[in-house]
Amino acid sequence: MSAPYDVESGDAVHPGHPVQVDRYTVGARINHWITAISLILLAISGLALFHPSLFFLTGLFGGGQMTRTLHPWIGVVLFFSFTGMFFRFWKANLWKSEDGTWMRRIRDVIAGHEEKLPELGKYNAGQKLVFWGMSFLIVVLIASGVVIWNAYFSTFTSIGQQRVALLVHAVAAVAIICVWIIHVYAAIWVKGTISAMTRGQVTGGWAWRHHRKWLRELVSRKPPGNSGTRGTPAE
Amino acid sequence: MFPPIPNPPVTATPAKLGDNDLIRRSASNLRVPVEFKEPVAKLIDVSKCIGCKACQAACLEWNELHEEIGTFNGSYTNPPDLTENSLTLMRFTEWVNPETDNLEWLIRKDGCMHCADPGCLKACPAPGAIVQYSNGIVDFDHDKCIGCGYCVKGCPFNIPRISKTDHKAYKCTLCSDRVAVGQGPACQKACPTQAIVFGTKAQMKEWAEGRITDLKSRGYKNAGLYDPPGVGGTHVMYVLQHADQPSLYAGLPDNPRISRIVEAWKGVTKYVGLGVIGFAAVAGALHYLVAGANKVTPEDEANAEKLTGGGRS
Numbered sequence: 001m002s003a004p005y006d007v008e009s010g011d012a013v014h015p016g017h018p019v020q021v022d023r024y025t026v027g028a029r030i031n032h033w034i035t036a037i038s039l040i041l042l043a044i045s046g047l048a049l050f051h052p053s054l055f056f057l058t059g060l061f062g063g064g065q066m067t068r069t070l071h072p073w074i075g076v077v078l079f080f081s082f083t084g085m086f087f088r089f090w091k092a093n094l095w096k097s098e099d100g101t102w103m104r105r106i107r108d109v110i111a112g113h114e115e116k117l118p119e120l121g122k123y124n125a126g127q128k129l130v131f132w133g134m135s136f137l138i139v140v141l142i143a144s145g146v147v148i149w150n151a152y153f154s155t156f157t158s159i160g161q162q163r164v165a166l167l168v169h170a171v172a173a174v175a176i177i178c179v180w181i182i183h184v185y186a187a188i189w190v191k192g193t194i195s196a197m198t199r200g201q202v203t204g205g206w207a208w209r210h211h212r213k214w215l216r217e218l219v220s221r222k223p224p225g226n227s228g229t230r231g232t233p234a235e
Numbered sequence: 236m237f238p239p240i241p242n243p244p245v246t247a248t249p250a251k252l253g254d255n256d257l258i259r260r261s262a263s264n265l266r267v268p269v270e271f272k273e274p275v276a277k278l279i280d281v282s283k284c285i286g287c288k289a290c291q292a293a294c295l296e297w298n299e300l301h302e303e304i305g306t307f308n309g310s311y312t313n314p315p316d317l318t319e320n321s322l323t324l325m326r327f328t329e330w331v332n333p334e335t336d337n338l339e340w341l342i343r344k345d346g347c348m349h350c351a352d353p354g355c356l357k358a359c360p361a362p363g364a365i366v367q368y369s370n371g372i373v374d375f376d377h378d379k380c381i382g383c384g385y386c387v388k389g390c391p392f393n394i395p396r397i398s399k400t401d402h403k404a405y406k407c408t409l410c411s412d413r414v415a416v417g418q419g420p421a422c423q424k425a426c427p428t429q430a431i432v433f434g435t436k437a438q439m440k441e442w443a444e445g446r447i448t449d450l451k452s453r454g455y456k457n458a459g460l461y462d463p464p465g466v467g468g469t470h471v472m473y474v475l476q477h478a479d480q481p482s483l484y485a486g487l488p489d490n491p492r493i494s495r496i497v498e499a500w501k502g503v504t505k506y507v508g509l510g511v512i513g514f515a516a517v518a519g520a521l522h523y524l525v526a527g528a529n530k531v532t533p534e535d536e537a538n539a540e541k542l543t544g545g546g547r548s
Contacts, residue, residue, distance in 0.1 A: 015543040018536045049360045049383065051505055052262035064361050064381030065402065110522065112529045150384030150397055160494075163388050167500040174508035178515045185519035190529045204539025205531040219542055 004217045006092040006121035010200075013218045019204025021215065023122075023196045031084050032197060038078035039180060045071040046173050072149045079142045086135055092122045093132065098213075099125035119212040130183045137176040144169040237432045237442055240419045252368055252415035259367035261359035272370035276436035277409060277420060279344050280446055280474040281484065282455070283430035286311065286325060286342045293425030294323045297410065312485075319398035319405040322346055323422055326485035343473070343484040344422070344431070347394045347407035349373050351467030354493040355406075357501055358389025364404075371436065371470035372409045380404050389501075391466060391491035409470065439472060446474045465492030 010025035024032070045067045048057035058067040098118040102109065102125040108116040109126070123131070147157050147165035157165070187193045192206040207215040255268055295302060300320040308315055311327040323346035330339050353373045356365040364379035365386065375386075375395075382402035386395045395404045410420035418424070419433035432442060443460045450458035459478025462468045473487070481487040 013543055015540070017540065019539040019543050049381075051509055052360065052362060055262060055360065055362055058381075064379070068381045068383045069402075110526065112526055114529075148384070148388075150382070150387070151402065154384060154387070154397070159388055159393060163494050163496040163500075166385070166388055167496050167504065170500055170504050170508065174504075174511055177512050181512070181515040181519060185522075189519075189523060189526075192531050203531060203536060204543060205533075205536030208539040208542065209531050209535040215539065215542065 003221065004121070005094060005096075006123065006214055007217055007221065008088070008092055008122065011122070011214075011218055013204070013215070019207075020201050021204055021207045021218065022200060023202050023207075024200040026200065028085070028088055029197065029200055031081060031088065034081040035078060035085055038074050038081060039176075041074050042071065042078060043173075043177050043180070045074070047177075050170060050173070069151075072145060072151075075142060075145050079138060082134070082138050089131060090135075093128045095125075095128060096121065099128060102126075114209060119216070120210065120214070121217075122211055122214040124210070126182075126186065130179055130186075133179045134176065134183075137172050137179065140172040141169060141176065144172065237429055237434075240417075240424075240433065243416060243418055248416040250412075250415040251417070252370070252372070252411060256368045256370070257366050258369045259353070259356055260363050261356045261365040262362040268369060270369075272368065274369075274371045274436040275409075275414060275434070275470060276371065276439040277349075277423060277431060277433045277471045278439040278443055278474065279471065280430045280432070280443075281341065281343055282446070282450055282458070282474060282476050283428045284325075284342045284344065285428055285430070286327065286340070287427060288325050289425040289427060290344055290422035290431060291321065291323055291325060293421040294407075295320065297413070297421035298322065298408075317345060317394065317396055317406075319396045319400075319403075322405060322407040328483065328485050330483055339476070341476075341484050343487060345394075345485065347373065347409070347471065348392050348466070348491075349407075349409055349470035350391070350491075351469065352493065354389035354391050354466070354497060355386035355395055355404075356389075357493060358385040358497055360385060368411070370414070372411045372414065373470075374408050374411050375404055375406060377401075377403045377405075389493065389497050391488060391493060407471075436468075436470065443472065443474050450474070450476060461487070463488070463491050465490050 010022055010028070012022040014020040014022070044057050045061055047054045048061075048067055049055070049071070055064070058064045061067040061070055098120060101118045102120065105117055108114070144165040146153055148162055148169060154162070187197070190210065192202055196202050204215065252272070255270075256272055257265060258267055258271075259265065294300070300322070302314055302318065302320045305314050307313070312325065314321055314324070317324050323344055326343045326345050328341040328343070330341055331337070332339050349371055350373065351371065353365070353367060356367060356373060359365045360383060361379050361381045364376055364381070365373065366376060367373045380403040382397055382404065384397050384404070386404050387393070387397065395406045397404050410418070413420060423431040423433040432439065434442070440460065440462070447458045447460060455476040457477050457479040459475060461473035461475050461478060461481055473484075475481060475484065477483055481489050
């Protein structure tokens with residue numbers, strides 16, 4: 001039996017009270033944490049060099065020279081870390097017909113009327129847009145960032161090309177910070193989400209409410225009562 | 236002959252240029268000083284240059300710099316480009332004038348032009364790393380430089396160089412330390428033909444007029460002064476035999492100005508960018524206040540338990 005497109009390795013249901021659902025493996029979570037910390041450090045150090053009123057933030061990295069030195073290296077860490085996440089998550093983020101419906105009913109999404117939305121797989125259209133938006137912007141940022149990485153790559157491009165890269169890098173950075181704000185806000189707004197990032201699990205109710213199709217797939221794949229060794233204490 | 240600048244007194248002279256004379260400071264808001272110094276300028280008369288490189292040597296001497304011994308690569312231009320040590324460089328161009336069929340040896344002393352509208356300063360993210368004095372000198376403060384190379388991208392003349400040793404930006408200072416005590420720059424002092432003269436900008440323009448008249452009388456009908464308005468004029472100016480084609484002189488820009496891309500990056504992007512980020516954060520906070528948290532209900536949990544064959548545990 002072939003797994004549905006959105007069921008990722010490690011996803012599993014544990015019946016109980018409440019039902020627990022494994023959403024992210026420990027590898028995926030470590031991968032996400034490295035990416036998240038890198039992105040925050042990059043945003044702080046990048047903003048410090050972006051606007052004079054934020055230059056004081058360079059103090060967090062040991063001064064202007066250190067900020068200038070570290071920022072691109074953190075970018076390299078983020079690029080490879082995100083590449084790992086990309087190959088973990090890309091398949092489950094493919095666009096499906098229900099995603100179009102979700103987008104058309106964005107007003108209900110914002111108002112929290114999830115009963116008016118179609119049943120969704122592991123990710124909703126908003127999460128998929130965050131995924132693809134991050135993927136696109138990180139490619140743009142690493143490419144433009146290498147061009148303006150003065151210490152090692154200044155001789156490979158013309159000054160005219162470097163000027164374009166500076167502008168592209170700044171615009172893409174603003175965009176990715178906005179995507180990050182949406183991503184973090186959604187995790188705060190939708191209660192019960194943070195545990196997916198910390199412990200890798202969500203409750204069955206959370207999965208029922210937000211990703212019912214995915215929950216049904218998991219249940220039908222693994223009949224209840226045969227859910228392996230990781231039972232919840234309530235059992 | 237332009238009257239030479241007298242030698243300095245042997246007693247210590249207090250510097251006449253200080254923080255109170257700054258009219259621009261990179262990445263900072265600055266109160267403009269009440270008292271303005273007379274704008275100064277260096278005039279480089281290309282038609283009088285004999286290519287001796289005394290200016291290059293004097294620059295290294297005064298600034299206590301040492302250029303690495305390089306290799307000969309077919310041109311008198313040596314080193315082949317400006318470096319963090321060679322703050323000035325004689326660029327040699329051999330050009331056949333199509334009108335006269337004469338070979339003309341165009342020797343331009345390259346280096347910082349000290350723009351009135353300095354692209355390096357506007358691009359710099361480090362507060363105070365680049366300053367502009369009210370007399371027109373644009374100077375780098377290396378203690379504050381972070382080595383990002385933004386000045387290199389901001390400069391319309393491709394002048395600053397980043398040191399591979401200390402990762403800081405270097406360029407001609409117009410010998411601000413000498414000018415501060417009433418002297419002219421070292422290159423001007425060393426020039427044997429007065430191809431380089433130094434004084435107030437008004438004096439230099441007047442002196443250039445005389446030179447241009449002389450050149451025109453000798454058949455250089457396009458002789459003129461290079462003081463490009465696109466960067467607000469410069470405090471290093473050239474007298475060119477062919478002022479209609481500055482690019483003949485080893486690629487001197489015909490119409491230099493701060494790149495529009497740099498202006499967009501340092502202008503609208505900076506303000507709109509922070510605005511958009513702020514808007515996203517505020518919109519999130521407001522949404523939370525208005526819509527409230529999106530909570531999982533007990534019914535949701537019950538439904539999930541039913542789906543997984545609940546009640547059995």
